[in-house]
Amino acid sequence: MTAEQFVRSSKAGADVASNAAQKSAKEKKAPSFPPNPEPLDVTVYDNHCHLEFEFDDELGVMPWQENLDRAQAVGIKGVVQVGVTLESSKWCAELASKDRRVLAAVALHPNEAPLYKTRENLDAAIAEIEALAAQPRVRAIGETGLDFFRTEGDNDLELQQHSFEEHIRIAKENNIALMIHDRDAHDQVVETLLRLGAPEKVVFHCYSGETDLAQICIENGWYMSFAGNITIKRNQHLRDSLIMAPKELILVETDAPFLAPEPFRGRPNAPYLVPITVRFMAEQRGVDVNDLAAQLALNTERVYGSWDEGF
Numbered sequence: 001m002t003a004e005q006f007v008r009s010s011k012a013g014a015d016v017a018s019n020a021a022q023k024s025a026k027e028k029k030a031p032s033f034p035p036n037p038e039p040l041d042v043t044v045y046d047n048h049c050h051l052e053f054e055f056d057d058e059l060g061v062m063p064w065q066e067n068l069d070r071a072q073a074v075g076i077k078g079v080v081q082v083g084v085t086l087e088s089s090k091w092c093a094e095l096a097s098k099d100r101r102v103l104a105a106v107a108l109h110p111n112e113a114p115l116y117k118t119r120e121n122l123d124a125a126i127a128e129i130e131a132l133a134a135q136p137r138v139r140a141i142g143e144t145g146l147d148f149f150r151t152e153g154d155n156d157l158e159l160q161q162h163s164f165e166e167h168i169r170i171a172k173e174n175n176i177a178l179m180i181h182d183r184d185a186h187d188q189v190v191e192t193l194l195r196l197g198a199p200e201k202v203v204f205h206c207y208s209g210e211t212d213l214a215q216i217c218i219e220n221g222w223y224m225s226f227a228g229n230i231t232i233k234r235n236q237h238l239r240d241s242l243i244m245a246p247k248e249l250i251l252v253e254t255d256a257p258f259l260a261p262e263p264f265r266g267r268p269n270a271p272y273l274v275p276i277t278v279r280f281m282a283e284q285r286g287v288d289v290n291d292l293a294a295q296l297a298l299n300t301e302r303v304y305g306s307w308d309e310g311f
Contacts, residue, residue, distance in 0.1 A: 070271075143181040210240075
């Protein structure tokens with residue numbers, strides 16, 4: 001072997017080793033999905049998920065068809081697929097039109113609004129959301145709201161507030177639900193809803209408040225949707241809010257692929273894991289799992305309507 005051949009051979013070996021190391025790192029970064037839980041006897045819905053993340057290899061998520069099939073096998077009869085950008089909202093509406101198990105929610109996420117930089121650019125995107133809202137399988141405007149955790153600066157906050165108010169208008173004009181994203185902004189979200197007049201159906205997605213916000217939701221007939229993070233030990237405030245909520249105002253969700261319930265925290269979440277959260281909620285409220293599941297299904301249909309309509 002010549003010196004030149006040796007260098008080439010060594011480089012090739014180094015490349016193979018490097019690729020193997022990258023593959024190993026990627027496998028560690030993409031933990032596997034948890035096993036299927038025991039199926040529910042009474043079927044329910046996942047009222048908030050993001051199946052479009054099948055395109056993100058880093059999360060190790062599964063194709064939407066498999067996601068829905070696994071969910072159906074354990075007693076999840078439908079999902080609300082939720083948009084966060086203009087592109088994902090279009091995808092949600094399209095998916096809902098071709099699979100009976102899916103209804104759509106469309107919106108610009110609160111952190112998305114400042115990316116448009118100007119009111120004019122933002123309004124052009126909101127106009128497209130408004131057009132999507134007229135489709136029969138689009139049953140909610142969301143997720144929208146306010147997020148003071150990531151957004152700073154007067155102009156960005158102004159755009160976020162304007163976007164929220166426009167999304168409220170669209171929900172009211174189309175007589176569909178409003179799905180709230182509320183992070184570190186409870187007071188301002190409530191103030192905005194009360195000042196403008198909330199839509200008939202308001203859902204606090206991934207409910208994150210203390211019991212004082214729960215009381216406000218109860219007084220106004222707003223729904224509280226609980227996700228897998230209610231199972232985390234430190235989140236006693238979520239369990240307290242669940243316990244005090246009237247049975248007619250509670251919903252269940254995954255926010256998949258995020259917020260997997262215990263004992264699978266940190267692994268990819270999916271609608272088929274809803275039974276874990278439902279059983280935990282029933283235990284916390286001291287009620288029969290089947291009774292709670294029936295109530296959750298009824299509540300979900302009251303908010304979004306029938307999954308068979310418009311298909």
